[in-house]
Amino acid sequence: MRMRLEAEGQTPIDNVSETRVRSVVAKLRSYGPSSFASLTDEVGNYLQVAGGGVTCVIERRDASNNHHYRAFQDKRIAVFADGTALVFGGGEVKLASNEWFTSQDVEDVFLAFLRGEQLPARIKWRDITDLLR
Secondary structure, eight states: OOOEEEETTSOOEESOOHHHHHHHHHHOOTTSSOOEEEEEOTTSOEEEEEEETTEEEEEEEETTTTEEEEEEOSSOOTTSOTTEEEEETTEEEEEOTTOOBOHHHHHHHHHHHHHTOOOOTTSEEEEOGGGGO
């Protein structure tokens, strides 16, 4: 499946390679010139990330039902209380303490999506469609 990778401040890349996905994700920083990115398939499903390093949020859009989901995990990140804001080039997002991820988590999710594989089971998805209306 053909995918398009877009990142803040960069030219979109069609038919993106795994190497390029890894490179873009590794360079993301909430305070940097590139603080968010998305990977979109041919039918409009996409993943998006904001932040970088150890302070990332991951979301996905399901084009078949027009629902939007935010990633979460079983463990809570103690240093981030519920409601802590992730501030990045696109604005800010208040997150629950179990919605913070590392760039390695982002890479795992993006590469699985790029390969057409199941997304990692350790990452769960909360429907936030109503929050965006």
